[in-house]
Amino acid sequence: QKEVEQDPGPLSVPEGAIVSLNCTYSNSAFQYFMWYRQYSRKGPELLMYTYSSGNKEDGRFTAQVDKSSKYISLFIRDSQPSDSATYLCAMSGDAGGTSYGKLTFGQGTILTVHP
Amino acid sequence: KAGVTQTPRYLIKTRGQQVTLSCSPISGHRSVSWYQQTPGQGLQFLFEYFSETQRNKGNFPGRFSGRQFSNSRSEMNVSTLELGDSALYLCASSITQGYNEQFFGPGTRLTVL
Numbered sequence: 085q086k087e088v089e090q091d092p093g094p095l096s097v098p099e100g101a102i103v104s105l106n107c108t109y110s111n112s113a114f115q116y117f118m119w120y121r122q123y124s125r126k127g128p129e130l131l132m133y134t135y136s137s138g139n140k141e142d143g144r145f146t147a148q149v150d151k152s153s154k155y156i157s158l159f160i161r162d163s164q165p166s167d168s169a170t171y172l173c174a175m176s177g178d179a180g181g182t183s184y185g186k187l188t189f190g191q192g193t194i195l196t197v198h199p
Numbered sequence: 200k201a202g203v204t205q206t207p208r209y210l211i212k213t214r215g216q217q218v219t220l221s222c223s224p225i226s227g228h229r230s231v232s233w234y235q236q237t238p239g240q241g242l243q244f245l246f247e248y249f250s251e252t253q254r255n256k257g258n259f260p261g262r263f264s265g266r267q268f269s270n271s272r273s274e275m276n277v278s279t280l281e282l283g284d285s286a287l288y289l290c291a292s293s294i295t296q297g298y299n300e301q302f303f304g305p306g307t308r309l310t311v312l
Contacts, residue, residue: 116299127203127289127303128242172242176299185232185247185255185293187301192241 087111090173090190099199103160107173107190110154114175117149118187119158122170131171132158163197170194201226203292203304211310217278220307224271224292231273232301233265236287245288248273249296277309285311 090107097103105119116135120128132147134140140147146159156175160167173190177183204223212218224231233245244257248267265275271292277284287308291301 118299118301120303125308127305130300130302133300174242183255185230185249185296185301186244186257187232187234187242187291187299188244189242 085110086191087188088173088175088190091193092191094194094196096196096198097163099163099165099197101163101197103163103167103195103197105158105160105171105173105193105195107156107175108154109156109175109188111175111177111188112151112154113177113183114188116176117147117156118174118176119145119147120172120174121167122172122192124169128172165197165199168196203290203302205288205290205304205307207307208305209308209310211312212280213312214280214282216280217276218280218309219274219276220288220290220309222273222275222290222292222304224273224290225302228292228294228302229271230293230296230298231267231271232291232293233273233275234289234291235259236289236306237285242289245275247296254296280311282311285309 088109119132122128137151144161148157170192172192174187230249232247247255267273287306289306291303293301
């Protein structure tokens with residue numbers, strides 16, 4: 085079983101829809117949670133960075149972390165065709181030992197927003 | 200502020216050869232992590248360097264190695280290339296050791312024939 089599970093999709097939605105992307109994890113040591121967006125043939129771009137449980141909002145993006153359920157989500161409001169990309173969740177534990185500089189990624193969800 | 204840069208962007212090698220990839224972190228960033236991305240395994244952590252020292256290593260064979268220079272630039276080396284080493288190799292930088300907010304470069308696409 086992978087430490088981080090993410091539904092690979094693909095997910096196809098109409099422009100303007102609300103998109104929900106999710107990851108579950110098994111390692112209770114994870115404290116930092118990130119969402120990256122990756123366009124084809126590009127490197128991942130950091131969208132959201134959160135620590136521990138709670139919500140964080142940035143423009144059309146909202147990240148939620150529920151550590152009790154080991155479940156994180158990314159919501160995209162008013163989705164645009166330019167949001168079409170692969171979305172990756174990533175996690176890390178506190179600094180120290182095997183956590184130094186290591187992010188553990190989900191497999192990524194392919195999202196297409198059609199006009 | 201310039202982002203993470205990686206060179207070369209594309210490489211084609213044959214089995215048994217070795218390859219060196221280069222990464223320049225964001226100015227002021229001192230920690231560099233390397234990842235391998237493949238369709239089957241996704242993004243997997245290779246190693247992390249801070250202050251010219253490898254601080255953490257992923258589950259990869261010893262053919263994969265790296266180093267960091269005093270200006271924080273980093274290189275990774277893969278010796279005795281295998282077909283399965285074909286992948287996108289990504290470098291990420293962060294401000295300091297253990298700081299998990301990582302920013303990625305565009306990657307080096309390695310093809311092993």
